[in-house]
Amino acid sequence: MLMEMVMTNNYSYPPCTLTDEETRTEMMNRELQIAQREKQEILAFEGHLAAASTKQTITESSSLLLSQLTSLDPQYEARAASSPCLPSGLVGGWCGWDRS
16 A cells, blocks of 8 residues: 555555445444554553553543554554655655655
């Protein structure tokens, strides 16, 4: 999927070459489920860390790690990059890396 994005210079997800609407919807729903599960795991991890030090309850709004962590499972499906990595138009750089 990444190679297709690079070769076509079209960084949209799901890829534009995927024309079957049912498959596109299925991919997007699966991505949402994975992201939701990952969010819960990160909140649980951060809650465990906070419980050890400050005894504070961590929520989505008070989380410091949600925007900074992602799971890395090389045996799992490919996932869409986060929005800071694939902004619309990709002007300038990619993930904060300036190519100039």
